[in-house]
Amino acid sequence: xxxxxxxxxxxxxxxxxxxxxxxxxxxxxxxxxxxxxxxxxxxxxxxxxxxxxxxxxxxxxxxxxxxxxxxxxxxxxxxxxxxxxxxxxxxxxxxxxxxxxxxxxxxx
Amino acid sequence: xxxxxxxxxxxxxxxxxxxxxxxxxxxxxxxxxxxxxxxxxxxxxxxxxxxxxxxxxxxxxxxxxxxxxxxxxxxxxxxxxxxxxxxxxxxxxxxxxxxxxxxxxxxxxxxxxxxxxxxxxxxxxxxxxxxxxxxxxxxxxxxxxxxxxxxxxxxxxxxxxxxxxxxxxxxxxxxxxxxxxxxxxxxxxxxxxxxxxxxxxxxxxxxxxxxxxxxxxxxxxxxxxxxxxxxxxxxxxxxxxxxxxxxxxxxxxxxxxxxxxxxxxxxxxxxxxxxxxxxxxxxxxxxxxxxxxxxxxxxxxxxxxxxxxxxxxxxxxxxxxxxxxxxxxxxxxxxxxxxxxxxxxxxxxxxxxxxxxxxxxxxxxxxxxxxxxxxxxxxxxxxxx
Amino acid sequence: xxxxxxxxxxxxxxxxxxxxxxxxxxxxxxxxxxxxxxxxxxxxxxxxxxxxxxxxxxxxxxxxxxxxxxxxxxxxxxxxxxxxxxxxxxxxxxxxxxxxxxxxxxxxxxxxxxxxxxxxxxxxxxxxxxxxxxxxxxxxxxxxxxxxxxxxxxxxxxxxxxxxxxxxxxxxxxxxxxxxxxxxxxxxxxxxxxxxxxxxxxxxxxxxxxxxxxxxxxxxxxxxxxxxxx
Ligand SMILES: Nc1ncnc2c1ncn2[C@@H]1O[C@H](COP(=O)(O)OP(=O)(O)O)[C@@H](O)[C@H]1O
Ligand SMILES: [Mg+2]
Numbered sequence: 001x002x003x004x005x006x007x008x009x010x011x012x013x014x015x016x017x018x019x020x021x022x023x024x025x026x027x028x029x030x031x032x033x034x035x036x037x038x039x040x041x042x043x044x045x046x047x048x049x050x051x052x053x054x055x056x057x058x059x060x061x062x063x064x065x066x067x068x069x070x071x072x073x074x075x076x077x078x079x080x081x082x083x084x085x086x087x088x089x090x091x092x093x094x095x096x097x098x099x100x101x102x103x104x105x106x107x108x
Numbered sequence: 109x110x111x112x113x114x115x116x117x118x119x120x121x122x123x124x125x126x127x128x129x130x131x132x133x134x135x136x137x138x139x140x141x142x143x144x145x146x147x148x149x150x151x152x153x154x155x156x157x158x159x160x161x162x163x164x165x166x167x168x169x170x171x172x173x174x175x176x177x178x179x180x181x182x183x184x185x186x187x188x189x190x191x192x193x194x195x196x197x198x199x200x201x202x203x204x205x206x207x208x209x210x211x212x213x214x215x216x217x218x219x220x221x222x223x224x225x226x227x228x229x230x231x232x233x234x235x236x237x238x239x240x241x242x243x244x245x246x247x248x249x250x251x252x253x254x255x256x257x258x259x260x261x262x263x264x265x266x267x268x269x270x271x272x273x274x275x276x277x278x279x280x281x282x283x284x285x286x287x288x289x290x291x292x293x294x295x296x297x298x299x300x301x302x303x304x305x306x307x308x309x310x311x312x313x314x315x316x317x318x319x320x321x322x323x324x325x326x327x328x329x330x331x332x333x334x335x336x337x338x339x340x341x342x343x344x345x346x347x348x349x350x351x352x353x354x355x356x357x358x359x360x361x362x363x364x365x366x367x368x369x370x371x372x373x374x375x376x377x378x379x380x381x382x383x384x385x386x387x388x389x390x391x392x393x394x395x396x397x398x399x400x401x402x403x404x405x406x407x408x409x410x411x412x413x414x415x416x417x418x419x420x421x422x423x424x425x426x427x428x429x430x431x432x433x434x435x436x437x438x439x440x441x442x443x444x445x446x447x448x449x450x451x452x453x454x455x456x457x458x459x460x461x462x463x464x465x466x467x468x469x470x471x472x473x474x475x476x477x478x479x480x481x482x483x484x485x486x487x488x489x490x491x492x493x
Numbered sequence: 494x495x496x497x498x499x500x501x502x503x504x505x506x507x508x509x510x511x512x513x514x515x516x517x518x519x520x521x522x523x524x525x526x527x528x529x530x531x532x533x534x535x536x537x538x539x540x541x542x543x544x545x546x547x548x549x550x551x552x553x554x555x556x557x558x559x560x561x562x563x564x565x566x567x568x569x570x571x572x573x574x575x576x577x578x579x580x581x582x583x584x585x586x587x588x589x590x591x592x593x594x595x596x597x598x599x600x601x602x603x604x605x606x607x608x609x610x611x612x613x614x615x616x617x618x619x620x621x622x623x624x625x626x627x628x629x630x631x632x633x634x635x636x637x638x639x640x641x642x643x644x645x646x647x648x649x650x651x652x653x654x655x656x657x658x659x660x661x662x663x664x665x666x667x668x669x670x671x672x673x674x675x676x677x678x679x680x681x682x683x684x685x686x687x688x689x690x691x692x693x694x695x696x697x698x699x700x701x702x703x704x705x706x707x708x709x710x711x712x713x714x715x716x717x718x719x720x721x722x723x
Contacts, residue, residue, distance in 0.1 A: 001612040003123070004116040007409060014416040021423050025452035032451040033159070039227045040280060041163030046226060047219050048200055048310050049283055050164050050341055052157050053243070056213050056286040062204070063215075064348055065341040066168065066177075066308070113606050113615075124594035388590045391551060392604040392651065393579025395572055487552035489590050491542055 111405075114398060118405035121385075132370065133414055139367050140418025140466060141425070142360050147458050148426040150353040152450035157345040160283065161338075165310035166319055168200075168336045169326055179305040184330055188311060191325050193318050199306030201292050203299055205260060210249045216299070218292035228284075230254060231274030237294040241274035245285030258288070263300035311335075371473040383481045390486035399482040400475060407474030411467045419459065427452045495563055496524035497659065497690055498548055503557030503567075505543050505715075517543035519715035520557065527658070530681070530691040532701045535712035541694035542587070542663055544712065548692060549661045550578040562658075579604060583652030585662040589644050591636040591651075597623070598632040601650045608655070622650040626680070642673045649680070659690045666697045678703050 043049070055061035122129045169188065171180035180199075188197045201218035221235060231254050234240050240258060252258060258270045276284040296303060313322055323335040357364075378386075386399055394402075425431055430449055505518040517540045525531050525548075533541045546552050547559055550566050553574075559567045566577055591600045601622055605615045623629050626646040631639065636647055645665070652660055662681075666674040674697070682705040685691055695701060701709055711719040 001112065001116055003119040004112050007115070007119055007413075011412060011416065014413075014420060018416060018420055018423070021420070021427075022454060025423075025427065025454050029155075029451050029453050032156075036279075036451070037159055040160045040283065043226050043228050043276075043280060043283060044160055044163035046224070047217050047287070047289060048165050048198070049217070050161065050168060052161070052282055052345070053215070053245070053285045053287070054153075054282065056215070056245075062213065062286070065336060065344040066170070109609060109611075110607065113612075117606055120595065120599060384590075385592055388592060389603065390575070391578075391584060391586075391590070393575060393655065394603075394607055395575045397572075398607045485552040487543075487546035489586060491587070 110398075111401070114401050115405045115409065118402050118409055121402075122406060122409065129410065133410060135367060135370070136411065136414035136466075136470070137418045137421070139363060140415055140462070141422045142363070143357075143462055143466070144419050144422035144459070145426050145431060146353050146356050146360075147462060148422055148452075148454065149431055149450065150349040151455045151458060152426070152453045154346055154349045155453035156282065156451050157349075158342045161342060161345065164338065164341070165198075165200075166313055166316060166338050167311035167323060167326075168341075169309040169311060169330070170334045170336065171308075171330075171332055172334050173332065179301065180308055180333070182304055182306050184333075185309060187329055188309065188326060191322060191329065193313050193315060193322050194311055195314050196312040198310045198312070200308050200310050201295050201299075201301065202307050203295075203301075205288065207249075207260075212246075212249050213286065214246060214288050215286050216288050216290070216295060218295035219289060221291045228277050228280040229274045230277060231272075234270075234273050234290050236291065237297070238268075238270055239273045239290065240270040241276065241287075241289040242272055243276050243284040243287040244278040244281055246288060247272075247275050260288070260298070262298045268298060371470060376477070378477050378481055382478075384489070386478060386481040387486050387489040390482070391489045396482045400478065403475045403478040403482075404471060407471035408467070411470045415463055415467055423452075426450070497527040497529075497562060498525040498692075499560040500524070500544075500548065501558045501560070503544075503547055503554045503559055505540075505547055505552070506555045509555060517715055518547060518554075521712075521715075521717050523710055523717060523720070525659075525690060525692060527690055528685070528688055529707050530685050530705050531693070532706050532709045533692070533694040533712060534696060534701050534709050536696060539712040540715035541696075541712055543715070545661055545663055545692065545694050549582045549584060549659075550574050579607065579655060581658050583655060583657035583660045585645070585648045585652050585660065585665055587663040587665075587667055589648040591644060591647055593637045594635065596633050596635055597628060597639070597647050597650075600636055600647055601654050603651060604655045618654050618656075619650075622654040625653055626650045641668050642676075645669070645677070653684075657689075659692060660684060662691070662693045664695055664697075665693060666695065666700055671699060674699050678705065681705060 050065055051063045053062070055064075169180065169184070171178045171184075182199050185197045185199060188194055198220070203216050205214045205216050206212075207214055219233075221233075225232060229241060231241065242252075242258065246258075247253065250258065252272060254272055254275055256272050258272055259267050260270065262268050270288075270290065274289075276287065278285075290298075295301075301307075311322070311326070313319055319337050319339070323337050326333060326335045389399055389402070390396070427450070501522050502520045503518060503522075504516065504520050507515045507517060519540075521544060533544060535541055547554055548561075550559075550561065554567050557567075558565055561577055561581060564577075566574060569577070592603070598619055601619045602615060605618060610618070620629070620632075623632055626649050628643065628646055628650060631643065636644060639647065645668070649660075660681075665677060665681075669677060678700065681691060681693075682703075685705055691705075693700060693706075700706070709719075709721060710717060
């Protein structure tokens with residue numbers, strides 16, 4: 001019975017460690033939501049930021065949600081053009097939610 | 109008791125082939141590490157991005173001409189504020205700057221000087237011409253600090269000197285690392301952008317639930333515009349990270365295939381030795397149920413260990429070590445690297461799915477092939493070796 | 494007196510519906526009383542092994558009945574058949590069939606796993622069985638490191654560990670020289686003395702002429718051709 005006991009102990013240790021880390025994660029994310037987030041939201045709102053500074057190399061990756069002069073798929077904010085194979089998958093999310101009624105004759 | 113004893117035997121029989129068991133354990137754990145890292149990282153970034161960016165403009169209106177983005181006339185503001193439900197409209201001035209010196213792109217962001225100070229800024233916000241605040245990434249790449257000078261070349265090829273009045277803390281890198289912030293007026297001068305034009309318009313509404321209706325009205329009153337609602341913007345981030353995660357998984361799929369082949373190899377046949385062992389066990393009085401329990405334990409013992417340690421390693425890798433290798437793949441290439449220390453938002457539903465999709469197939473591939481050998485009469489062992 | 498084991502017109506046909514159907518046991522009626530030592534004798538291929546596996550609940554007869562301790566086992570569900578096999582019989586196979594990578598101790602322990610026993614009780618029984626065959630010193634050895642005779646003793650210990658009523662041995666002397674055979678038969682005699690019932694299949698004269706044997710059942714082509722005292 002030595003092996004099964006050792007194994008179950010190991011599993012228990014791993015579970016405890018995972019539970020501990022998860023608890024830590026919950027606490028950290030709660031702290032972030034309580035303390036870190038308001039400051040960041042203030043930053044975002046004061047500078048009126050719309051995007052993350054994750055991909056700074058190209059305009060259309062720096063602001064994926066904004067259209068740009070050189071962006072190939074600018075009418076679709078959900079379409080990514082990291083490389084041409086971006087068309088491999090249909091972009092997720094709905095089309096822009098604005099619709100337009102088109103007039104046949106210009107109104108005076 | 110019986111379960112424990114059969115677990116004991118299952119462990120003994122796994123240890124009988126230490127090489128094979130270790131190899132499977134390593135491959136299995138590695139697979140879980142990669143899958144769980146991708147899940148952890150994308151989930152954390154998604155949550156962080158969407159919660160932070162929810163503080164930004166509710167609606168951004170761009171002008172398009174010939175299907176492309178154009179600078180929008182500031183006069184459009186008057187048209188927009190008349191739309192019922194619109195609280196305020198603010199022209200935004202921002203743009204890009206390629207710094208040939210360091211080969212880096214900066215984002216130049218104008219802002220309203222009336223704004224109050226920011227807690228995530230060391231120093232203060234710039235107030236007048238010749239001042240700027242910069243992101244930590246810019247400071248790093250240019251080797252400058254607070255009160256140093258930043259030289260940028262304007263639209264007319266004239267070098268301009270800005271005093272750094274503030275540097276954003278690196279904890280906010282995800283938002284600010286490549287920013288050069290200055291008041292709107294000086295930024296217009298720098299870009300050579302006339303006062304009558306703006307990059308786009310940020311619209312504030314009274315009732316967030318009405319954003320879509322208002323976007324529709326804007327589209328009607330300014331037919332050449334393109335309103336972008338915040339929900340579209342946040343969805344973009346969900347989609348971007350899903351897509352990045354998917355790409356990563358696609359790269360990783362070869363390893364996944366190798367694992368499938370391994371499971372397939374196990375599933376398609378027992379070795380003669382294993383079949384003989386099952387026969388012996390049945391002959392000395394093990395029930396079919398006992399044999400299947402043994403196989404269940406064998407599969408479960410291995411996959412549980414691999415899953416738990418994989419998750420643990422992934423967790424430590426992503427949230428404590430800054431995702432050494434995978435982060436690079438997931439984020440793509442970049443000259444400015446924000447330290448990837450995401451806040452640990454964990455989605456247990458996803459983890460459960462991962463557990464389900466890895467443990468069940470593996471256990472099934474150990475138990476099912478043993479089934480046929482376990483239900484046949486053991487008299488085969490009475491003869492032939 | 495009720496016999497411990499009884500077969501009535503028992504038949505076993507392998508691959509009954511195919512062209513190569515073989516009738517290994519063709520209607521044998523016999524019985525074994527408790528405490529008896531019975532030898533199944535006959536040339537190779539005469540059906541000794543098949544009859545042993547029928548008697549030992551390893552497989553079910555094609556027709557006929559096998560009755561163990563008054564219960565008809567041929568129609569019991571698999572779970573109970575396994576139980577009878579485990580509690581009533583101990584097997585020493587012709588090829589021993591030990592699990593090579595395990596130690597002597599672990600091999601002997603195999604029949605105990607499905608029982609409701611504590612770890613201590615399991616250890617105690619294994620130690621007793623090993624002492625019975627004088628292998629206590631080799632308990633931690635791997636079985637592949639043992640000689641043929643020692644491996645057979647491990648197999649006997651494994652057969653005895655569940656404290657069965659019947660020991661079934663198939664050609665026990667096939668891989669032994671005559672000196673080791675004598676030792677083995679002495680051991681069997683001692684077990685019989687202790688009250689164990691023995692059913693041995695063999696074609697070795699050294700076995701069926703041994704004084705421990707009470708009765709010889711002679712088989713030929715799956716049929717009983719002669720039965721009588723030794
Ligand atoms: N699994 C099997 N399938 C087909 N024929 C078998 C099988 N097992 C035994 N036989 C046949 O049954 C007959 C009796 O075999 P067996 O009982 O092993 O005899 P013995 O033990 O006396 O040598 C033999 O002709 C053998 O070929
Ligand atoms: Mg035989």
